[in-house]
Amino acid sequence: MAWADVLSESTQNLTHQTRSTRPTYLPPHLRQLGGRGRGGRSNRNSFPPPDGPNFNQRQRATPYDIITEKLEQVEMTDDGNNNSAVINLDAYEDVPVEATGSDIPPAVKSFGEIEMCEALNENIKRRKYVKPTPIQRHAIPIVMAGRDLMACAQTGSGKTAAFCFPIISRILRDRFEQVVSGRNGARTRIAYPTALILSPTRELSCQIHDEAKKFAYQTGVKAVVAYGGAPIAQQLYNLEKGVDILVATPGRLVDMIERERVSLKMIKYLALDEADRMLDMGFEHQIRKIVQQMDMPPPGTRQTMLFSATFPDDIQRLASDFLSNYIFLTVGKVGSSTDLIAQRVELVQDMEKRSHLMKLLSTQKANGTRGKPALTLVFVETKRGADALEHSLSMNGFPAIAIHGDKVQRERERALRSFKSGATPILVATDVASRGLDIPHVAHVINFDFPKDIDDYVHRIGRTGRAGNSGMATAFFSDKNMPLAKALVELMQEAKQEVPSWLSQCAQNFVGSVRSTRYGRSKFGGSDFRSSQNDYYYPSTNNNSDANSFMDTYTDGYNTGGYAAHMSFDNYASAGARSSNADYYGAHNPGPYAHYSTADDYPPNNIDAFAANGNEYGYGSIVASGWD
DNA sequence: AAAAAAG
Structure with missing residues (x-):
């Protein structure tokens, strides 16, 4: 199947998808009516x-x-x-x-x-x-x-x-x-x-x-x-x-x-x-x-x-x-330190994610820097998925460990230590690790499952590129993630990242179909909500509700260039990624972004290297192993 | 249909 076919097929599928299932925002004064399934007496009034x-x-x-x-x-x-x-x-x-x-x-x-x-x-x-x-x-x-x-x-x-x-x-x-x-x-x-x-x-x-x-x-x-x-x-x-x-x-x-x-x-x-x-x-x-x-x-x-x-x-x-x-x-509202994070998005369908990940990791492994393995943080959606992927990677010779909320605290801490020390340079994590954790030297964040909320994406990739260092982030984007295409494109543009054309296409195909703020208007940082005149502001307790006039002055601060140079693609594939396996990033796919667009691109030639074991998690039987 | 946070 050709790349264009994949794209058109995937966009056709989109029309059958349900719209955002995320609960829409419910004003606080209505919440007691059970909108979020939260009973009780939590009405702030x-x-x-x-x-x-x-x-x-x-x-x-x-x-x-x-x-x-x-x-x-x-x-x-x-x-x-x-x-x-x-x-x-x-x-x-x-x-x-x-x-x-x-x-x-x-x-x-x-x-x-x-x-x-x-x-x-x-x-x-x-x-x-x-x-x-x-x-x-x-x-x-x-x-x-x-x-x-x-x-x-x-x-x-x-x-x-x-x-x-x-x-x-x-x-x-x-x-x-x-x-x-x-x-x-x-x-x-x-x-x-x-x-x-x-x-x-x-x-x-x-x-x-x-x-x-x-x-x-x-x-x-x-x-x-x-x-x-x-x-x-x-x-x-x-x-x-x-x-x-x-x-x-x-x-x-x-x-x-x-x-x-x-x-x-x-x-x-x-x-x-x-x-x-x-x-x-x-x-x-x-x-x-x-x-x-x-x-x-x-x-x-x-x-x-x-x-x-x-x-x-x-x-x-x-x-x-x-x-x-x-x-x-x-x-850092617009340029933000995330300039330092080279972001890349690849269209990878769910079935192909594992083999794709292993290909990516083996490329990286072959090009480790300074004798130290590059720390790679892989985010997945579910706790079960984290365990399954950890197992799959381990069985195929990739030193991985998982962290998620179903593990006992000691195991969580052990996983984190083992990752930080480099003993297990691949950490498979749920969103338990997406925010705030400062792990030095994380070279690569991979969004194996694209997050449901674009803000989570910002936090996840923020585990790399810390304290002024550069880092890279790769996202596997599948048909299921199309509702977030627009938000992702906007975010990448604000971070001065190159947006692959197929993603822009997906974003355009989705215009108007998602209205939720959380999907639509996300960006680094944010702006003071008090300044948006159109939004009704809910004053708390016994305040009167004459809120619209409470802030009259506002100028839209930023704008136009002048931010620190961001990395070019050449930098992106750095850390030696262009040497022996250069075709992964380069020749194999002519564009600046590598896509595995067709089944023919995959499996890679050296698939045996990580799938020879023939165990139930090996290449070819991925579907049966917990990804239902 | 998910993660996290108490035991």
Whole structure:
């Protein structure tokens, strides 16, 4: 079958596909009617209205300032060693920045401009953070000024530090100014943290905790982590010894609160990492419970910071419940560090994915760099699929290990360690690993199953190309993914990536058939939803609903070129991929992108190399092995 | 029809 036939056939099939099955956005005031199958009393209007000073004024804030800038060149900080903490700031040259809100504190150019205690400064030096990244330059002064913040910054750009520094710094300042502290004395077993950092996965919470501990070293500020899947006793013991910053996943935290071992009464700083995920379906209820139904001080009396690389409008609406007169900050909205990730998309049907993956991996293997295997992260849709693919790869001589939520925590951590160390250079993962995890030296992210939500794609590929390093991402795109073609094309264009013509074609064929925001209008970062005049804004609790006029000024900041050069295709296939197996990327397929368009292209000549075993997962019997 | 997060 010729390539054109495949395309036309696949587009014909599309007409039979059902439209998006993702639930459409339901305004909060209608949710109790069961729209998302979430019963119960979680209607936010039923919460007692918070009585913070700014609470009811937050949407009535004075005309908003808009700060738009492009950064001047910042120094390269690479000191030559391979320390992953060193960020190649050169890569962030010309990153566009936009801040909206009232009275926006000016950005700083160096850590020196921020008033922080000496111990914290020492720790920053220890971590080899010479100059702040763009998100840090802007976010730190905002947090230091006591302002609430909703921040979008590209993956791998130092978000954790952007909220950890100022939180630690402010805790120290508070302690100095008012001697009073919420720390528990010997008489109570209840812990009273002053800062709470929530994240969507256990591994991410651990990672944030590790970072926070390093930054807080010798400052007297104590960070403790709490997450499920591990014995609770040790975590409780750590809390008893005193805690300032509690890093937690939602479930375990609620458990501890209900056991009356933790109280949120003294919380002054609340940070949600991967905030859009935290407020997405499935998590929102738990987060609301923690933030609005426990003893947490209301917005305006605590400081709230939300961070993510993506922030859809509907999620921003939900999030504004938690915030008071906040500043919206976008860093790297268009060009973004994902310039550093060379993205490629291949049309691969489900049946062919495994053999295609193995071909790809064997090419890569043959060209490993510096004697070290290139770390490759393969994303799949389901837990079962992850296990099946892990098995299949292992049986064919590819050192792979899987990580997903059905594994016990020890196994999850073991898999991650084994991957990081290079012992198992292929990690097959579900979305448990898609967000926030900082794994140095991931060379290649493969979207074996294309994600259902384009924002997940952004987060997944963000596992490579971190801290200013380059990386590559390959997506297998099948007929089933056509509804996302348009969003993918737009995203790739914004990241200055070459879009294969067949994909543009698919996108065009789908125009008008998908209206959902989540499918249609995704991009790196986002824009302040308060500025879109047409969207009805749902004010919370007892506010009046005259919301449309609350922000009158808005300019569309970015625009036109000037971003750091992105990689050409030659760079893309680097890491030696053009040597012995060059036809994989080159001669075999004349275009800049390699497609396996027909059955004749496959199997590759050396298929025996990885399918000779004849086991049930071998080439040819893929269908029977769990991919139903 | 999926992943994650409590046990």
